[in-house]
Amino acid sequence: MSSSTLPPIVLAFSASDPTGGAGVQADLLTLASMGCHALSVITAITVQDTAGVENLQAVDSEWVVDQARLVLEDMPVAAFKVGMVGSIENIAAIAEVVSDYPDVPLVFDPVLASGRGDELATEDMISGMCELLLPQTTILTPNSREARRLVQGDGEDDDELALPGAAEKLLGLGCEYVLITGTHENTPQVVNTLYGPEGVVRSDSWERLPGSYHGSGCTLAAAIAATLANGLELPEAVREAQEYTWQTLNAGFRPGMGQYIPDRFFWAREMDEPGTGKA
Numbered sequence: 001m002s003s004s005t006l007p008p009i010v011l012a013f014s015a016s017d018p019t020g021g022a023g024v025q026a027d028l029l030t031l032a033s034m035g036c037h038a039l040s041v042i043t044a045i046t047v048q049d050t051a052g053v054e055n056l057q058a059v060d061s062e063w064v065v066d067q068a069r070l071v072l073e074d075m076p077v078a079a080f081k082v083g084m085v086g087s088i089e090n091i092a093a094i095a096e097v098v099s100d101y102p103d104v105p106l107v108f109d110p111v112l113a114s115g116r117g118d119e120l121a122t123e124d125m126i127s128g129m130c131e132l133l134l135p136q137t138t139i140l141t142p143n144s145r146e147a148r149r150l151v152q153g154d155g156e157d158d159d160e161l162a163l164p165g166a167a168e169k170l171l172g173l174g175c176e177y178v179l180i181t182g183t184h185e186n187t188p189q190v191v192n193t194l195y196g197p198e199g200v201v202r203s204d205s206w207e208r209l210p211g212s213y214h215g216s217g218c219t220l221a222a223a224i225a226a227t228l229a230n231g232l233e234l235p236e237a238v239r240e241a242q243e244y245t246w247q248t249l250n251a252g253f254r255p256g257m258g259q260y261i262p263d264r265f266f267w268a269r270e271m272d273e274p275g276t277g278k279a
Ligand code: PXL
Pocket: 014, 015, 016, 017, 022, 023, 024, 046, 048, 053, 083, 084, 111, 113, 114, 115, 214, 215, 216, 217, 218
């Protein structure tokens, strides 16, 4: 393959998930399935099964910087994706590296807890994300719980806080767009809303699927990085990434005793009755 036919390259900062459901493994599968080449900078390793996270070990922040710098000096990157960061030092390290590439879109999935509720970020790390990463973020992709937690102080826990207000505060912290996903809201359909500088840009409703999924947020954020890297305008990139993600969930499987895992290569397998998910 000549360099003129390179696939778009996306650099993902994320943590290893041995189950293959979330983290680096989700990024690699999603980016490959959507026609991109993934560069993986590992921020932490976790010990987990499909039920939850037992332990984690952050990678030394100098190693995070070194992993990123060497591949960035070697290859052209069309988008960044940031997932689980592992430590406050790694937040500063990632912020420093990406600040040298202000024209490359950055998708930030603020991973705060596992599906079971295991904490994956401290209050200090949340402050670091808001101060150092949000001002460099093209699109932030929190679920509704993460959106509320990012804008509430330590100890505040108002799960009724209205999402448009949370979005406004997040935009005020410097990100260009916020996509708040509605899986955890008590609504018949899953409603995902994209907010930009002028307010709501688009709102998409999806048929709510019955299972609980491990790695759905990672899949959606990586899919947005892929659609942006493929040259789509942001609102269209967000729509297409949601469509892809819903298909991966619809084709999800349950390999262990915990959550379902999205099938990022659903299209490579036979499916009985493919739906569209559009509600
Ligand atoms: O789904 C968020 C997530 C991201 N990255 C890693 C994780 C999880 C959730 O458990 O373990 C490595």
